[in-house]
Amino acid sequence: MSRERMSGETVGRSAAGPPLAEVQAHLYDLITAPEGAAKRLAELRRAPHDLEALVRSSGRLSAVERVDVYANMYFFRILEVLGDEFAKIVRLIGAEVFHNLITDYLLAHRPAHPSLREVGARLPAYLATHPLTEDRPWLSELARLDRLRFDLFDGPDAEALTLEAVRAMPPESLPELALRTVPCLATLATEFAIAPLWRALETPAASGHRAEVGGEGEPPPRSSGTFLVWRKDLTVFHRVLDADEIVCLPLLQAGTTFAAICDRALADAADSGVAARRAFELLARWIDDGALASAKTARPASRR
Amino acid sequence: MSTEFPALGHGIGLRPPHYAEVIEDHPPVDWFEVITENFMVAGGNPRHVLRKVRERYPVVLHGVSLSIGSVDPLDEKYLTGLVALADEIEPAWISDHLCWSSFGGHTGHDLWPLPFTEEALGHVVRRVQTVQERLRRRIIIENVSSYLEFGHSTLPEWEFLSEVARRADCGLLLDVNNVFVSAHNHGFEAARFLAGIPVERVKQIHLAGHRDEGTHLLDTHDHAVCDGVWDLYRAAVRRFGAVATIIERDDDIPPLSEVLAESRQAAAIEGEVLTALASSAEARSNVAGTHVG
Numbered sequence: 001m002s003r004e005r006m007s008g009e010t011v012g013r014s015a016a017g018p019p020l021a022e023v024q025a026h027l028y029d030l031i032t033a034p035e036g037a038a039k040r041l042a043e044l045r046r047a048p049h050d051l052e053a054l055v056r057s058s059g060r061l062s063a064v065e066r067v068d069v070y071a072n073m074y075f076f077r078i079l080e081v082l083g084d085e086f087a088k089i090v091r092l093i094g095a096e097v098f099h100n101l102i103t104d105y106l107l108a109h110r111p112a113h114p115s116l117r118e119v120g121a122r123l124p125a126y127l128a129t130h131p132l133t134e135d136r137p138w139l140s141e142l143a144r145l146d147r148l149r150f151d152l153f154d155g156p157d158a159e160a161l162t163l164e165a166v167r168a169m170p171p172e173s174l175p176e177l178a179l180r181t182v183p184c185l186a187t188l189a190t191e192f193a194i195a196p197l198w199r200a201l202e203t204p205a206a207s208g209h210r211a212e213v214g215g216e217g218e219p220p221p222r223s224s225g226t227f228l229v230w231r232k233d234l235t236v237f238h239r240v241l242d243a244d245e246i247v248c249l250p251l252l253q254a255g256t257t258f259a260a261i262c263d264r265a266l267a268d269a270a271d272s273g274v275a276a277r278r279a280f281e282l283l284a285r286w287i288d289d290g291a292l293a294s295a296k297t298a299r300p301a302s303r304r
Numbered sequence: 305m306s307t308e309f310p311a312l313g314h315g316i317g318l319r320p321p322h323y324a325e326v327i328e329d330h331p332p333v334d335w336f337e338v339i340t341e342n343f344m345v346a347g348g349n350p351r352h353v354l355r356k357v358r359e360r361y362p363v364v365l366h367g368v369s370l371s372i373g374s375v376d377p378l379d380e381k382y383l384t385g386l387v388a389l390a391d392e393i394e395p396a397w398i399s400d401h402l403c404w405s406s407f408g409g410h411t412g413h414d415l416w417p418l419p420f421t422e423e424a425l426g427h428v429v430r431r432v433q434t435v436q437e438r439l440r441r442r443i444i445i446e447n448v449s450s451y452l453e454f455g456h457s458t459l460p461e462w463e464f465l466s467e468v469a470r471r472a473d474c475g476l477l478l479d480v481n482n483v484f485v486s487a488h489n490h491g492f493e494a495a496r497f498l499a500g501i502p503v504e505r506v507k508q509i510h511l512a513g514h515r516d517e518g519t520h521l522l523d524t525h526d527h528a529v530c531d532g533v534w535d536l537y538r539a540a541v542r543r544f545g546a547v548a549t550i551i552e553r554d555d556d557i558p559p560l561s562e563v564l565a566e567s568r569q570a571a572a573i574e575g576e577v578l579t580a581l582a583s584s585a586e587a588r589s590n591v592a593g594t595h596v597g
Contacts, residue, residue: 027416
């Protein structure tokens, strides 16, 4: 059957082509194939010119090359987004290795969320299972910290508890002061002391510079700890928690009272005076951090 | 003047490098278009910026993930989020692209072209209608740049787009750069595209830059608007009149002042074209009056 159709100008009433679902299935498969449309067609035991039954070829670009325009955009757009989000990992392993990591990652975890911001959500966990981290297990912890900071950057807003609000309370009601964390707060347990390396990698890299761990500081020593990661106003912070804070945090996240924090401090202290001082220190620190929600803020949902 | 699609004038796409300057200096621009998905988040800086911008300017929500042409079911969670964002921000209107970007529950984060067939047309029309019912408003749909055509298409792109608008009763976002890029890549006359689009459906215009890859043009939004696109914009203004227009820049983003200068250039071109059209109409009227007299 002849058809009259030239470059979008004149369109004849052609014989029915493949159904839309079939078109999209075939193109999606080719576009997301890790090594391009021609190789994928070969895997499917199809010749490149078979694609011309679906996609028009022209003197400038073959059907395969036209599909590869989309294949390249699919991969490189995501690579760029993840390279920005996990810039420290790129600095440590180099752009080429990161490229290959993302190739593997996209095969294991195809993007499924409408927003590009979610495309890297599972990369830290994936990295932990990747051969790259066999001799550098702290890489995935570094990625988890940056992803957590990324998550909290645009999480729910909340008004923080202020020192002024606490000072305005009658002293006798202080034990019953309701304490709970702001919703944009989470903890991250790590097996390596990654904080110094994270700080070192915050400095901008020289152009084309690939950071060797030795150049950025020694590989992080194995030393378990817990990060507190939270957002105060519009800025995300993190710091390593003290041992007694690690115990208190679940109480604060569930919602507790200052009296309960004092009881918790008493369990570790030599006497009640020491415990009270420590409880007040902790309260002042959390308030200064902006980690506690004001009484007006609704009880937060658990984030993770 | 339509209150559903008000004449917003000349704006720009709001992008992160310009956030601080926009909310602190309140630059002289008529309106902003924002990428919907960048603000479908719970809070933090993106929502803070959007609220501040909305206090002073009209805002349009421009989506990239509706995937109106996909055979996947419409993403209900996405639509719910879009309704909530629109309820809060009260955008002048909501737009997205005539494309598909998801398949089998996975997303490609790209704007993939559709075959221009009756099957695809019916599919898109039904989904636009569903989205409009969910949003309780008409949306506008944008033509995309494309790098491939399907052998079994039975309609030219402009007819397909026009039929979507007519059957679904939606508006159109005419991306002049995308027309330019696709015309080059597929060898059709850009003027034919403009001539095939119904005037009353065009509610917004996009202007942007692209890159010449030798074998094809790539819609990169990383350059200033080129002369060819400005010329096509002149033709668009002659056909569609004064339509809300923005400059899009998404990569190699220059200082805000440069993007604003391009927006002023668009306004100046629109003014010149409309003035020339008015003078021409007046002259014709005078001639006709002389003959009558």
